[in-house]
Amino acid sequence: MALYAYLAFHAFSGSQGLLSWISYSDEAKVLQVKLDARQARHADLKARVDALSNDGLDLDALEIAARRDLFVSDTNEITIWLDP
DSSP: OOOHHHHHHHHHHHSSSSHHHHHHHHHHHHHHHHHHHHHHHHHHHHHHHHHSSTTOOHHHHHHHHHHHHHHOOOOOOOOOOOOO
């Protein structure tokens, strides 16, 4: 009887027990959400890099990036600065 109680106790508790397995599955769900977000961010960055690459240089994307990052504007344009 004591052996059964010992085995039952360790089946539920401990690092390999049922309660730890439930905790690991919850952690796996959280990590999967983070992975999905990072994969989406990676796809977005890859699309931006592809748009600015030499193979298929998109002049509109280049102009938008220059205006945003380098604060470039034409001489006949008026720039209005807004607080973020």
